[in-house]
Amino acid sequence: MKAYIWKRILQLIPILMGISVLTFLLLYLSPGDPAQKKLAAMETVIEQDVLDEMREEMGLNRPFIEQYMSWAAGILHGDFGTSYKDNTPVAKKLFHALGKTVILAFFAIFLTLVIAIPVGIYTAVRHGRAADYLIRFFSFIGNSVPGFLFSVLLMYLFCIRVKWFPVIAKGSIRGLFLPVLALALPRISSFIRQIRAIVLEQLGKDYVHGQRCRGVKERYVLFKNVLHNSMISIITLLGLSIGGLMGGSVVIETIFGWQGIGKLVMDSITARDYPVIQGFVVIMAVIYVTVNLLTDISYRYLDPRVERNW
Secondary structure, three states, X not given: OHHHHHHHHHHHHHHHHHHHHHXXXXXXXXXXXXXXXXXXXXXXXXXXXXXXXXXXXXXOOOOHHHHHHHHHHHHHOOOOOEOOOOOOEHHHHHHHHHHHHHHHHHHHHHHHHHHHHHHXXXXXXXXXXXXXXXXXXXXXXXXXXXXXXXXXXXXXXXXXXXXXXXXXXOOOHHHHHHHHHHHHHHXXXXXXXXXXXXXXXXXOOHHHHHHHHOOOOHHHHHHHHHHHHHHHHHHHHXXXXXXHHHHHOHHHHHHHOOOOHHHHHHHHHHHOOXXXXXXXXXXXXXXXXXHHHHHXXXXXXXXXXXXXXX
């Protein structure tokens, strides 16, 4: 187990290095002069001698390799540089916003699992009946509607019509409700359909027919065996969803004004605040590979047979 974990960690190092090089290269080749943008953000009169001095101070006159190595060394020490927009440390801005996004993603995942798992199991058990068709119909619609449209509809209904929640989320519990709901609804619909398919596959296996023939209670078969054997697939869905939530909440956070990392990176793209964009890509890459690693490790605890393939 330890050998597998260390092996996977070593395999992730070149992946992260490749992502960091590509990220730095793309922004290095992007149009515009970072020194000029930084001076403009500082409201400094842009003269040639001042511009040359700023370029020298930022290290923009050095070769690409030197610039990249300096930037990468700073990241390894927790220094993501300073923002062009307000000259504050990028790490401080990113991790403050990341905490807000983690809160949003946690409650969205919690709501998704609480609703999707029992409903998905119920539709599989009621396969081919009216309840199954009705739930599948609504889940299909929910899975087809994009998150931004859910956001607009929820905002119109609960913020404008009945005025239960604020239009702009300000970090309070009431402000958190609608962004969580908008983020969770498409995933609930998707999870219901996929969990239904996973459970249906398990219900058709021989061990289920054998237990039913021996008179084992249906509830025991369903929750003790079928659900347990379905957990690996459900954990896979969860792992993919966590990564998607962390990086895909940009639109939701922007619509509701939730000051998470998605809102921060959108503002940074508009302002061409390159250090923040670079730091965002690196952090998201680390989160994705970490979630995938933890997902793979969880397989071992759910099914010891997986160890044979390691």
